Amino acid sequence: MAWPELQGKLASDPEKEKISHHIQLVEQLKSQRDSGQFCDVHLVVDDHEYDAHRCVLAACSAYFDSMFRGGFVEVGSKYVQLQCTSANGMQCILDFMYVGTAHLTMDNVYDVIKGADHFLMTDLKNFCGNFLEKHLTASNCFDVRELARLYDMKKMEDAANSTIEARMSVILKDPNQNLIQCSFQEILSIVSNVNLQVREDELLEFIINWTKHDLGDRQSEFVKLFNQIRLDSIDRENLALFNSTEELVYQNNDCANLVKEVLNCGTDSRGRLQPRLGRLVDVYILCGGSNWSITLPKSFYGYVVEENRWVELVSPRIDLWPTQVTEMDNKLYAIGSCDPFTARGYNPIQTSAVCYDPLINEWQPIANPIYLHYTGASVVCNKRLYCLGGKFSPSSMEMYDPNTDTWVERAPLINTYHKKYVAIDVNDRYIYIIEERETQFANCQGIDFYDTHTDQWETSFPSSAVWELEDDDSCQIWPPIAQRLPEAVEITRLGKYKIVISTDSREISFAETYYPSVQDGSGQVACPAVVRTRKGDVFACSGCRSSKLQSASVDLRPNDGSSHVYHYADRSWEKFTPNPSPTMIPGQLCAMIQIPHCFIA
Template identity: 20%
Template sequence: MPKVTRHTLEPLHDTVIFAGGASFNVHRIIMCNCSIYFEALFCRHTACTRTHFAIPDVSAEVMEVIIDFAYTGSVTVTEDNVQQLFIAADFFIITDIVEACIKFVEENLTPENCIGVRRFAIFCPQLQHKAHFLLTNKFEEVVSSEEFLQLTWQELSDMLDSDDINVNEEKTVYEAIVRWIDHAPVHRTTYLAALLLKARLALCSIADIKSMMSNPYLRNNTQCVQIIINALQLKYRLLNATPPMTFCSNYTARPRLPNAVMFAIGGWCSTHVTNIIEVYDIRADYWLNITDHQESPRGCHGTVFHNGFIYCIGGSNGEDACNNMRKFDVKRCIWLEAAPMNHCRCYVSVAALGGFIYALGGFDGNRRLRTAERYRPEINQWSLIASMHDVRSDCGCAVFNNKIYICGGFNGKIVLQSCEFYCPKSNQWTRFADMRTRRSGNGVILYDSHIYVLGGYNGLSRLRSVEAYNPRTNEWHQRPCMSSFRSNFGIEVINNKLFVMGGYNGIDIKSFVEYYSAKTNKWSRACPMGTARCGVSCCVLSNYPNLKQYTMSRDSLPHLEGVQNLEESVRVHLQTPCTNQPDTNTDTESFSTGVLHLGPNPARCDTKIWKTLDPVDPCFLQGFVSWFGVAGLLCWGVAGREAKLVGRASSPNLLLVSKPVARLHTWTRLGRLA
């Protein structure tokens, strides 16, 4: 039987629709069945006898797609028609087409188009939310798009004001502002100071803040100069605090929210197992305790995040090895029971791959295991897979290139040096190159395209050495050692840094946390956990919509008093722009002991260029004398308690020489050279 279409039924049509300069022969009953809009249009008492209807503001191409859908029930959404088709389908109340358009846009949502989608989807909260989430989460990529350059200054200001935008360095925000200004400098420099206020400049390094003054947009704008000076002042106050601080609740040094957090769950505390759960906020360098005291304690277990749940697998309750599994719903913050494993497994290695959760080896309370099994969340069921070549417990594993790599461990007699990987496709284990060192209680993780193995116990002592396996060459290479010896510790990668936390050093259980950066090839300290633990298991929750509830409240950070708020003066500037050139008339009455002031005549501007800068960084002053010399610079040097007038800069040729001692605000020598 031939397929029935609109065209095969055309001789039987009873209505004509006009749209976009074209006419379409249709059948009322079919169009009414498709949309209540057409039902209302055709069935009004004045329309019963009409046969011709004009549809305004709909192109002929879109109208044809909608009519074809009415006859066939199928629709083809393309990049060229999706926007107009969505608008028309929403107008005609054709839900199936609207949903098809939304699905198409969601599947094709990228950092390059998310700004446009967010504007377009103003009447579709679901789509707008997804576009906004991508915009904030992939901000560094969005900045490189063409759509970014088309933002209004208010849109950009609102975007930069958000704690949610994800940037590894705040310098990225400054660079985004400059890129936006560069696109149309004549019209956009007016908004520079207002936008610069939205950057958390005190989170940048001192070198980065100083380098900003080389930008002509900033150094020729008195308000921008003041903003940078305030940021430096706050930066030095943080560094000179006791103990030194990295950030505070003051806006200029307020850390943004992370796009990933790290959970550290359970473990052993001295003589007992614990149920403590701490979450690490990497941007605030802070551990947040979210322990549910109704949950049973667990140590030497495995933890993975999969599809909105954190799974805690096996381990020990302090007396026996366990086969049970609990899962934490991160959206609802509740614990749920899940199917138990086929075997009890303490010191188990776990991994998530291809929609399955794997549990490998371990200790069942009597013997070490080489068996392995995997869990399918959709049916809540465990099933056995091929056993490993070696019996092993107390080791780690990592996923790379759709394979699970497991390294080292303990077989009940000796500490192992051997390694093997599992291929789910073939259900087979394959050996690969042995490690350089025997290790049990070691950490194993994928980082920088290598399998990293860290620390552990070699049968004689705890280790701090690190080695990395290159799967492409089947070779192991040494990496810088950790600063502390540790075994049975937590390990994870977050924000391109490899973190290790807690563990046992052979004497004590530690709370100490450090991280390794492949970029710098160095280890650095991080905030220690609130509770010292070994046998702790960790996982990372990333790119998840409700991470804020697992972060430190930014309003609870310490607030530094005496930091100037420039927002009001910049707001006035936007309403009544003042000159972008620094004034050459210096107010010589605005100086005080121990501080540096540079200010234009108060009668000519509401705010001075320089306010109190304490502590003063002489290196910073040396870098900027040549520019400020044009405006006239009066420098005061402080030696002990005595303030001395050094001289007035009358030309850019003045060179300021100084050497900081003890504290940054002490100058030992200040002079002028030709």
């Protein structure tokens, strides 16, 4: 036997023994403190007493080390009165001293930082800073920044500033922020920040409201703030409205002249103002899809309206063929549906869901839905996402709450034999669904409505409301789209007819309409499967082509990726740059959101 070889096998790892010893020592010290064994000092905070060992306090804190070494009165006393933190904060500080970690919450972290700063515990301050950086939101970023400045936590201050820049569009709409009370210098530092991710019209409206809040003292400062607004980034119609209705603008010669120059020339002569890197721009989103020969389950493209170009965006984490994709509060919610490689056979897969946040340019997982909603519909109502129906769960309906990241099952649909739906919310309370039998490509079989307050469905509308379009060769799209008007809901397939539903009486009428056709040289009618409306406009992209859309058995041919926008104001179509990744069946995977320009440059 080779003795050196045996010795090597039996030898222990000194590093592992060292770590084991450290762990055992920490556990013993904590156990002794919990039981009061060998404790030689009592810390008193808000009438709460905490037993501790002087040696541990002094080893972890330069403050206690100086206290117990020097000629302080506490040297000979068993009790030390402390006012630098709360009782809960002191408990967390002691936990960190004894075990190297602490249970932090948004309720106690401020007190822990205050105490850690007083006790000169840099490691604990950094531990708290990392916690707050992970929990930064639009609602707390200003408070966190002030805390960072107060306690000289530069890394946390930088993180808070980044959140402020990224979330400014949300912050301006948050009544809890109370930015209206900020000083002129604070507001000036905000509006002059070139990295803000915000729309310029939102920023202009804010500085107008800020000035009016204390007009006597603030009116003289308005021009200085106005000079930081990138006027040429504001829609001309909105800019003209500001110029004609806001006294602060049209009664000041400097402001009025700047607006007129931009309206007449389209540019701002103040060349010193560079466009904001994070300015929010309108982008039409196209997700996933298939062209039958291949699938594009993770493709994610955006059409930048103001620049007439397509960009490839960060890929989602789930397959999007086909999926319900819905916009809510400028975020995209994608609800998984079918296996892209077996979708022709309609084989379901496990449900999945992700959310795209354009302000940070990331997809994030959210709670999985209860049901599979392939060919179903999704709609936002009262800041909640509702998913309903589908081939595999035709009667299902569930609601997603983004505040709690939970799904809740709601009342089932009335007509379970319907599998395809178009849904729209009304008055932020009701959901109207327009249903289609899967065996009838053109007909609408009924209209039901759901009350989100009472969780009840009402009986379908009379059969006379059936949308019979078999003989209407003017139809250009499928599925139909719904548009909410002040007193009615209109459902159209961009053809000769439309359904009009009164939101007051719920009476249904069948009326003629007019949409000019989108045709190629051979006279084929475009059948874009991706359509969404914004301010009455319609964006249509990719899809398939057919000379007749009234039967599901017609020969459908892939489109060339052509993109068009129907301008509601002048009733005309405009052709845009083709989609670089044409998809034949993108389904309901299109929406419009606002993305910071720095992410699409």
